[in-house]
Amino acid sequence: MPDFFDVVRSQRGIAHYKPDPLPEGAVERVIEAATRAPSGSNRQPWRFIVARDHETKRRLGELYVEGQRRSRGSAPPPRPADEPPHFSEAMADVPVVVMACVERWPITGGEAYRGASIYPAVQNLMLAAAAMGLGTRLTTIWQHCYDEVAELLGVPDGWEMMALIPMGYPQDPDHLGGSRRKPVAEITYYDRWGNAEA
Amino acid sequence: MPDFFDVVRSQRGIAHYKPDPLPEGAVERVIEAATRAPSGSNRQPWRFIVARDHETKRRLGELYVEGQRRSRGSAPPPRPADEPPHFSEAMADVPVVVMACVERWPITGGEAYRGASIYPAVQNLMLAAAAMGLGTRLTTIWQHCYDEVAELLGVPDGWEMMALIPMGYPQDPDHLGGSRRKPVAEITYYDRWGNAEA
Numbered sequence: 001m002p003d004f005f006d007v008v009r010s011q012r013g014i015a016h017y018k019p020d021p022l023p024e025g026a027v028e029r030v031i032e033a034a035t036r037a038p039s040g041s042n043r044q045p046w047r048f049i050v051a052r053d054h055e056t057k058r059r060l061g062e063l064y065v066e067g068q069r070r071s072r073g074s075a076p077p078p079r080p081a082d083e084p085p086h087f088s089e090a091m092a093d094v095p096v097v098v099m100a101c102v103e104r105w106p107i108t109g110g111e112a113y114r115g116a117s118i119y120p121a122v123q124n125l126m127l128a129a130a131a132m133g134l135g136t137r138l139t140t141i142w143q144h145c146y147d148e149v150a151e152l153l154g155v156p157d158g159w160e161m162m163a164l165i166p167m168g169y170p171q172d173p174d175h176l177g178g179s180r181r182k183p184v185a186e187i188t189y190y191d192r193w194g195n196a197e198a
Numbered sequence: 199m200p201d202f203f204d205v206v207r208s209q210r211g212i213a214h215y216k217p218d219p220l221p222e223g224a225v226e227r228v229i230e231a232a233t234r235a236p237s238g239s240n241r242q243p244w245r246f247i248v249a250r251d252h253e254t255k256r257r258l259g260e261l262y263v264e265g266q267r268r269s270r271g272s273a274p275p276p277r278p279a280d281e282p283p284h285f286s287e288a289m290a291d292v293p294v295v296v297m298a299c300v301e302r303w304p305i306t307g308g309e310a311y312r313g314a315s316i317y318p319a320v321q322n323l324m325l326a327a328a329a330m331g332l333g334t335r336l337t338t339i340w341q342h343c344y345d346e347v348a349e350l351l352g353v354p355d356g357w358e359m360m361a362l363i364p365m366g367y368p369q370d371p372d373h374l375g376g377s378r379r380k381p382v383a384e385i386t387y388y389d390r391w392g393n394a395e396a
Contacts (some may be wrong), residue, residue, distance in 0.1 A: 001199075001201040001202075002201065002202045002203075003199040003200065003201070003202065004199075004200045004201065004202045004204075004205045004325070004326075004329040005200075005231070005326070005329065007202045008231050008234050008322055008325070008326065009234055011234055011235070011236070013236055013240070027386075028382050028386070028396075031382045031385070031386055032382050033203070033206050035379040035380060035382065035385065036206050036207055036209055036379060037209070037321060038209070038211055038321075038324070038335070038336045040338070042211070042377065044379060044380050044385070046385055047385050047386070047387060047391070048385060048386050048387070049387045049388075049389070049390070049391060050386060050387070050388050050389070051389055052388065052389060053389045056389050056390070071306050071307065108269050108342070109269070109338065109339075109341045109342060110341060111309055111310050112309050112310060112312055112313055112358065112360070113313075113338045113341060113360070114310055114313070115310055115311075115312070115313020115314065115317050116313065116317055116320075116336055116338055116360070116361060118317075119313050119314055119316075119317030119318055119321070120317055120318070120320065120321035120324075120336065122314075122318065123235060123236075123317070123318035123321040123322065124206055124321065124325075126236070126318075127202070127206070127322075127325075128202075128203070128206065131202040131203065137236070138236045138314055138318065140238070140307065140311045140314055141307075143307045143308055143311060144306070144307060153390055153391055154390045154391035154392065155391050156391065159391075160310065162310070162311070162314070163314060179240065181233040181234060181242060182233060182242050184226050184229045184230050184233065187229070187233065187242070187244055187245050187246060188225075188226070188229055188245070188246050188248060189245060189246070189247045189248065190247075190248050190250065191247070191248070191249055191250060191251045191254050192247070192254075192351055192352045193245070193247060193351055193352035193353050193354065193357075194352065198226075
């Protein structure tokens with residue numbers, strides 16, 4: 001029974017994954033956790049595409065790296081010789097890669113708020129993975145190859161891809177140890193912007 | 199020590215709150231949980247405004263209801279006589295109302311992906327509240343009064359308000375019992391959109 005606050009503190013974006021398969025039922029368990037998240041008017045406007053096919057994952061990795069290149073306008077710097085390949089270069093070997101999609105229903109307000117109906121579910125999915133000792137990472141850089149990714153996964157026009165999440169055991173389990181964060185006092189105001197006095 | 203999966207299953211959008219004060223340190227604890235969430239390049243582009251002042255909360259409730267009216271283009275239907283006031287009509291009595299803000303840094307990609315750097319933190323905040331027996335709700339309808347809310351809370355141009363979250367003990371503790379969700383098999387595809395076979 002993993003303690004809630006331990007799980008929250010352990011989450012960290014994992015860069016290197018073992019190829020080991022996930023435990024039986026793990027994928028369904030993390031998606032079930034995702035479905036418990038809130039969404040606008042409880043619409044539950046989500047679909048999750050679970051990529052396990054080697055060639056599909058290989059191509060996703062290729063489009064991820066190309067997305068980075070398009071985003072920077074240049075190739076990424078070469079990786080130091082002593083560093084293992086980043087998951088994007090070895091995505092075919094990550095056991096599972098999940099694409100979270102949200103419905104493009106007509107909303108009356110700002111487009112940015114559509115994320116309120118999918119990213120809480122994505123966060124539940126990643127936390128549930130952490131609760132099982134699995135690593136994940138929330139990625140969006142592949143968006144710079146949006147059309148190619150949509151074609152690869154067959155995502156129709158009425159749906160939008162919002163997060164690609166690799167999932168597997170971390171190469172270095174210490175990486176589940178949490179990471180540095182800004183202290184609460186630095187990011188909290190009381191009653192009005194800028195008022196840091198509790 | 200609340201079990202992670204129990205907390206995830208217990209989350210539910212709460213409509214009615216007790217005016218009872220929160221436990222000592224609860225606000226800081228839920229915001230600390232928020233800071234453990236991922237954000238793009240670990241930028242941690244968040245600020246949380248904790249409204250406790252009676253007049254500020256009263257005005258937030260007013261703007262929430264006005265946001266509903268503007269969104270619908272008409273007044274909401276009258277509430278049944280036997281139903282307690284919705285939290286928006288009684289927001290001054292909700293012990294704490296939190297506004298989550300995200301920085302408007304220049305991103306190369308789509309605006310919708312900015313939510314990936316704030317809604318996971320919002321979800322952590324709401325889950326942490328649930329872990330302490332507190333109710334919350336993710337709301338965005340006040341966005342239809344964006345300028346008035348920004349003026350009230352003093353939010354500067356470089357930041358965007360993304361979620362307003364009431365927080366307090368639920369009037370009916372059963373409401374922390376979870377809600378109905380689409381089954382995993384209905385929302386999961388394998389390798390390609392539409393392929394429901396695991």
